[in-house]
Amino acid sequence: MGTSARADEGMWTFDAFPSAKVAAAYGFRPDAAFLDHIRKSSLRIAGGCSASFVSSQGLVMTNHHCTLDCTSQLSTPEHNYVEQGFYAKTQSDEAKCPGFELDRLDVIEDVTKTVQSATAGKTGRALVDALHAKESALSIGCGRSEAIRCDVVSLYHGGIYKLYHYKRYTDVRLAFTPEYAVAQFGGDPDNFNFPRFDYDCSFVRAYEGGNPAVTPDYLHWSPNGSKAGDLVFVSGNPGATQRLLTVSELTYQRDVALPRTLPNLSELRGILERYQSEGAEQLRETKDSLFGLENSYKALFGREQALLDPAFFAKKVAEERAFRAAVAKRPDLAKTVGGDWDKLAAVERTKHELSYLNSYVANGPSSALFRYARTLVRLPVEKAKPDSQRLPEYSEANLVTLPQRLLAAVPVYSGPEEVGLAYWAKKMREDLGTDDPFVKEVLGAKSPDVWAHDVVAGTNLGDASVRKALYDGGSAGIAASTDTMIAFVLAIEPAARAARKQYEDRVTGPEGALEEALAKARFAVLGTSVYPDATFTARLSYGSVAGFTDGNGKAVAPYTTVGGLYGRATGSEPYALPQTWLTAQGSIDQNTAMDLASTNDIIGGNSGSPLVDKDGDVVGLIFDGNIFSLGGAYGYEPAQNRAVSVDSRAILAGLRSVYHADRLAAEIAP
């Protein structure tokens, strides 16, 4: 089974890639040209995915599930592209995705000294404010515009700060996406599992000035694909790992956060499952959000399982013990950070105490209408302050992109909004208690259902033109508004801001400062040979095509085949193939590699990442990890953790033999 014993651990930044390590393990040393080629061909999707250019005319490969929002938004009751798939026969048929942004990382600039000198000696709120102010100034300073964005990226929990310069593409159009049924074949039961048989790919195109973007840097299609044992790279934007968390922070996750979050997610899942069963329109409106919710649930459940595994947790305890011992031996470090683990443990107790306050009072419901309303309410208030004193999401830097998100004509469905708000209000009352003043403020004499119905019935914020008018109207417009969601946001604003401030002062601020101090100590002790936690920024991981041994001790091969897909199809959801694939069964080689497993160290956010070989060519498209990859949030286990890709050969065979998408097939593999 090849190289499964190698520890292909790490989500490395492009400017600190361990080429020597790769050379030692695989006999291939990635040079600057190789790394630059991959970085320049890679993309980040602002909503939380990765992608890559696969032609010189701006064609972009990503996952079906990364364009699902777009597909859903383009759909109507007459044309359900989620169900039927979408293919633009000609380039002029390519359809614009509302609010879709692609970012390409062009420059990485070290700003550690600048940031750290701005925050030196500060703690709590002062630290948070100073950091926000400096980040905002740096972002703006790099010449931010519609076409450029700069983000300050904190690596090693503040141990290093970089300024990432991106080229932005905001005119992005859907070229091809398959039917949901084959893209997500196996649905939730197969999610995070392998063997797997999904055709989870999509193609969009970046446009500039109304024409396809000119993209000389793009990934070529491998003529032969990969084989077991091959060295492969994943270029993408892993969202977040927590590998540097202390034992007290992991304990908080295991004993407080996850046991509270998982049952609540499950309840909403049940509500949406039943809601979907009530009609085709209800199904269409919530298919995307239930998919996301089930995916989150399974990922978090997997993390909880990892933390509940005594061996896994013991390893984290041992790592910390070794680090503390190393610090204790160095008088300088012992003096500055020796007490920080205990301080962090105290912060975690406060975090526990304020958990519901932060979740319900500070954050409020997870609702598109609510988010619009809060943004509209806060925007004029924050704009009136000096940049450095604003809530960071309203900094000048963020105001460049905020209008696009706020004003994009994205459909908002009243039914699911009402269901979600009623659920939130019910859980809020359950968790804070009926006698809590915030609960009384929100509900008054209403039941959660009635409250949710009223607040949705009386808002027009689902209409982008209404949002535009309020956006243009500023404070006066907000004050004059009779919109129920605006009224709700205004009513809870004092409590919400106070809760947020308390949480930042007592949790986020001190936690960040202590993490930063420990991260610096970690550099001092362990050197620069380690990689930073993932932060939804560009990373490159290396590994090899390899199977693994599953939970029952059975060997799992690294590839599945198209024939396996047909063999698994029962005709019942989520194992029902669409007619296109049934029709094509005789004309597609059943031995074609379908999906594959590799040892690359990835995590959520890597969806849509290209899997490339040592020639820098596409051999696959990352779309998932196996069940053992879920503990990857906290640590990498080489024996069983596997990344899962659609094989490049299946992608091409599908485009050619199933969809007859010759225009695109010829463009990516001439």
Add this chain to the structure above:
Amino acid sequence: MGTSARADEGMWTFDAFPSAKVAAAYGFRPDAAFLDHIRKSSLRIAGGCSASFVSSQGLVMTNHHCTLDCTSQLSTPEHNYVEQGFYAKTQSDEAKCPGFELDRLDVIEDVTKTVQSATAGKTGRALVDALHAKESALSIGCGRSEAIRCDVVSLYHGGIYKLYHYKRYTDVRLAFTPEYAVAQFGGDPDNFNFPRFDYDCSFVRAYEGGNPAVTPDYLHWSPNGSKAGDLVFVSGNPGATQRLLTVSELTYQRDVALPRTLPNLSELRGILERYQSEGAEQLRETKDSLFGLENSYKALFGREQALLDPAFFAKKVAEERAFRAAVAKRPDLAKTVGGDWDKLAAVERTKHELSYLNSYVANGPSSALFRYARTLVRLPVEKAKPDSQRLPEYSEANLVTLPQRLLAAVPVYSGPEEVGLAYWAKKMREDLGTDDPFVKEVLGAKSPDVWAHDVVAGTNLGDASVRKALYDGGSAGIAASTDTMIAFVLAIEPAARAARKQYEDRVTGPEGALEEALAKARFAVLGTSVYPDATFTARLSYGSVAGFTDGNGKAVAPYTTVGGLYGRATGSEPYALPQTWLTAQGSIDQNTAMDLASTNDIIGGNSGSPLVDKDGDVVGLIFDGNIFSLGGAYGYEPAQNRAVSVDSRAILAGLRSVYHADRLAAEIAP
């Protein structure tokens, strides 16, 4: 706040009540006459509640939620007694509750030697079989009949065995139950909370030979009720505690069982919440089951919180360490049980490994139709075996009461059955995996929804006469049946029996034997001053009326008032009072005590227990515990754990001023 510092711990059997301890703490020594009077007036409801006679004519007091099944079954779309309440103006209007059984404990017989000699030296399956055989023989031997039942009760996890002789009442009729809205005022958000304002009472009557039962032993109504600090007793049938569990067993609960169970319960909760919102009939059909589910969820969540509390868990660890040290000092015990903690830890690992197998394959879905089918399928097979070799639920002893449960004309609702079965099938596939042979056996090519629809559409087992025909038809009837649920049970029977056997051989059997060995050692070390874990058998607890300090450090008074009920009513569910109470607001003394808190050590199963004073008179009706009582499954914390009762004064005032139920009021308080 009276006596909250006293450790009023313990659910004591009537034949080993610590009267001396009570005398020392409270200056009152319960004598044999006092204990006999309370025991003979107390009842167990077979479905899982407690109750008591409160008149000489068989009138029984219990909770509204303990008769909710009956009320629901008596309801029709035209007469929704759950919503409207029920009052039999004359005795002849009292309405029979289908499948309702009351048991009064008459004799307690020690059979420890008999049982232990039958199981001596046996382990695993042989132990389980020998135990079942002996229990069955003892139960039968006591003259079991429609009017008598005898159960072997294992106390101290097999340290002591008693034979409990009960008088059975199977003709039980509903006399009075209030509207759901006031009985469960505050619904799920107020459940397991105090202050509390519920009127959670019901009255049924036991009949014999078509006439009210003659019951000279009954509890008199206290003329004045209770006051803070008063000594009070709770007589009832606490369902189950796990206070003797070892640390490895508690760890299994904390790290495996509860993290798996809670999200699954939550998902079903969400499904049923949404289902209820679809129509009045859907609401009526599932009100009872959703109530039960939410109650279970909150109780289990509370238990998980207790186990996740480091201080609570550390106390259990310290207890075990002390016990192990004591065993280590006694060479006889060290030799026999010194290694048992490690053996039990190994069994818990197996329990983890087989957890899904037991839950899905051995147990199957939680469905009334499935339970009927399985009983009908297994009955002729088991009856053909010698009594000692049967599955214990088909022993001769249990066959006395089985037909009543199987054949009672209880309504079964297809909608909720289908929803519940689809949910089960979905979770089964999720937890066992799509490739699991049992999953394939059950679903074939069907989706869980379609499978559930088909199996419910093709069964007539909801009809009691169909069940009667199959019951009478024996093996031949089953073989000839075309009922889909019978077919499903038959199809999975080999896998289900094999899974059950494996689980019993590797988990239940060894776990029971090790628990029994440790329980015996515990006697040897700690003596007889300790109480046994609860087993849904008659127990008496003592304590005092007392408030407590809540989670935010606020003092909570021991009584609420009727005025508080009106003050809390918003008009919205679950805080909407029914019209009867709104009408009566001017004619009921607002200072009347409504609910009260006391330090009694109780747990689920105690619902419906009378709260009696030292005169043996009714001063309240147990219906709940506060949030701090939920850890009571594993240990009693005197500072905050409180039992919650409806005050006897509120019960009477409600009957008189709200419901004008003068017939009953005069009967209980002439």
